[in-house]
Amino acid sequence: MGIDALAGRIVAALSTAHDAVLVRDRCGRSDLVDAVAAECRRRGLEPVVEHVSNDRLRELVGSQSAQVLQRWDDDRAGDSARVTGVISLGGWPFDPTGLPAESVAAWVAAARRVEATLEQRDLPYVVVAVPTVEVATALGMSLESLDAHVLHAIDVGPDTLLAEIEPVVRALGAAAVIELRTPGCALGMTRGQRPLLIDDGVVDADDMRVGATVSNLPGGSVYWTVVEESTRGDVRLTNGSVLRFDADGRVTEGPYAGERISHLGVATNSAVGRTTGWTIVDEHRAGAVFLALGENRYMGGRNSSAINVDLLPSEPTLLADGCVVVERGRLRPT
Numbered sequence: 001m002g003i004d005a006l007a008g009r010i011v012a013a014l015s016t017a018h019d020a021v022l023v024r025d026r027c028g029r030s031d032l033v034d035a036v037a038a039e040c041r042r043r044g045l046e047p048v049v050e051h052v053s054n055d056r057l058r059e060l061v062g063s064q065s066a067q068v069l070q071r072w073d074d075d076r077a078g079d080s081a082r083v084t085g086v087i088s089l090g091g092w093p094f095d096p097t098g099l100p101a102e103s104v105a106a107w108v109a110a111a112r113r114v115e116a117t118l119e120q121r122d123l124p125y126v127v128v129a130v131p132t133v134e135v136a137t138a139l140g141m142s143l144e145s146l147d148a149h150v151l152h153a154i155d156v157g158p159d160t161l162l163a164e165i166e167p168v169v170r171a172l173g174a175a176a177v178i179e180l181r182t183p184g185c186a187l188g189m190t191r192g193q194r195p196l197l198i199d200d201g202v203v204d205a206d207d208m209r210v211g212a213t214v215s216n217l218p219g220g221s222v223y224w225t226v227v228e229e230s231t232r233g234d235v236r237l238t239n240g241s242v243l244r245f246d247a248d249g250r251v252t253e254g255p256y257a258g259e260r261i262s263h264l265g266v267a268t269n270s271a272v273g274r275t276t277g278w279t280i281v282d283e284h285r286a287g288a289v290f291l292a293l294g295e296n297r298y299m300g301g302r303n304s305s306a307i308n309v310d311l312l313p314s315e316p317t318l319l320a321d322g323c324v325v326v327e328r329g330r331l332r333p334t
Contacts, residue, residue: 001151007035009154010087011043013126013202013215017085020046026090027130028053033089048079054094054134057107066102072110073117080117084124085203091129091216091280092138112306119298124203128154128217129280139277150281153218153271161200161220164268164286168222168325169196175320178226178264180289182236182313187245189261190230197223197263197299211300218272218284223265225301231261235291238275238312251293260303262296265289266318266326279310287330289316 001009014021021040025033037047052060061069073080096104118125131146139146180187197212201219231249236242244252251259265283272285283290291313294305318326326332 001155003031003035004039006032006151006154007039009157009201010036010089010126010128010217011039011045013217013219014085014087014124015202015204016124016208017045020048020079020083022079022083022086023047023049024086024088024090025049025051025053026088026092026094027132028055029089029130029132032130036087036089048083050076050079054090054092057094058096058099061096061103061107062099064103066100066106069103069106070110072107073113074110076114077117080114080121083118086118086123086125088125088127089130091127092132092135092278119295122208122213122298124208125214126203126217127214127280129278135278141276146276149273149276150218150278153269153281153284156201156218156220156269156271158200158202158219161269162198164220164270165198165200165222168266168268168331169198171323171325172196172222172224172266172320175323177321179319179322180235180264180291180313181317181319183315185234185236185242187231187233187235189232189249189264190227191224192227192230194225194227194300199223211298213298216280216284218269218281220269220272220284220286221265221267221290223263223290225263225296225299226261228260228296228302236314238314240314243311256293256307256309259293259305259307262292262294262301262303262305262308263299264291266331268331279312283310283312287326289313289318289326289329 040047136143136146199219199221203215229249231245234244246252249260267284267288269284270286275282292310294307296303315328
């Protein structure tokens with residue numbers, strides 16, 4: 001997939017945006033960032049480019065005082081108020097290890113205020129997994145291999161993604177009770193009347209109306225919020241850890257203690273051929289199940305939280321009103 005075609009696929013995913021679009025460079029791949037900016041202009045959009053790759057962010061947080069960093073949101077207030085959509089090019093978490101704790105805390109708080117402002121405006125948001133040397137090294141792959149794996153999956157168009165999604169939507173139907181089984185664990189929750197949301201790699205007007213304002217590339221999934229306090233049981237994650245939930249639907253211990261489920265989803269993208277350890281890609285492999293903790297009000301839920309993190313259950317089997325939809329990581333819709 002050529003760089004111009006990739007840029008076209010990315011900008012096309014933000015189909016409801018107009019005028020100014022925030023383009024966040026979180027990857028440091030200037031050729032792609034420039035191509036996305038050029039594609040925005042070609043479509044009559046104004047790209048507002050923020051060049052802050054993970055490497056650059058480490059430099060900034062490591063060299064500036066907490067007093068300066070706590071104004072991060074002030075410096076972006078004008079752009080946050082006028083952009084009509086967001087494209088984030090990266091998908092790999094920022095690692096603050098070794099940086100001054102006070103500076104990290106100041107930046108994190110200010111960055112969350114930026115996100116809160118954007119979320120309050122219900123903007124369409126596209127998050128793109130962009131391979132970099134940093135990511136490839138962390139995964140034990142070459143950049144060429146990672147590019148081939150990820151870009152092939154991004155290239156899948158919305159029509160193909162929808163065709164893969166529809167059988168899962170039929171299988172889930174109006175099911176009210178969801179059970180997620182992982183080795184040695186079982187997690188139950190109530191979906192109630194919460195709607196199914198679809199990520200076909202494009203945020204269109206229909207998506208905006210139902211609260212599906214965020215799309216990932218690679219795309220391809222069905223997801224939904226649950227009745228927040230209904231979660232009971234435990235779930236084993238791919239890293240071997242276990243999340244346990246109390247009678248109020250909250251995680252009982254560990255780094256996510258006190259958090260509730262934001263949403264649950266089933267992935268359908270058959271072009272994601274294998275797992276690599278990169279969550280934003282792996283959670284779209286057909287048959288994967290993803291579980292998010294934290295904020296979900298932007299998609300119609302009732303969770304208020306400072307985080308929104310996606311986690312991958314191990315060898316998931318998912319049942320909807322007792323009918324198997326996913327069995328040990330493989331789709332089995334009826």
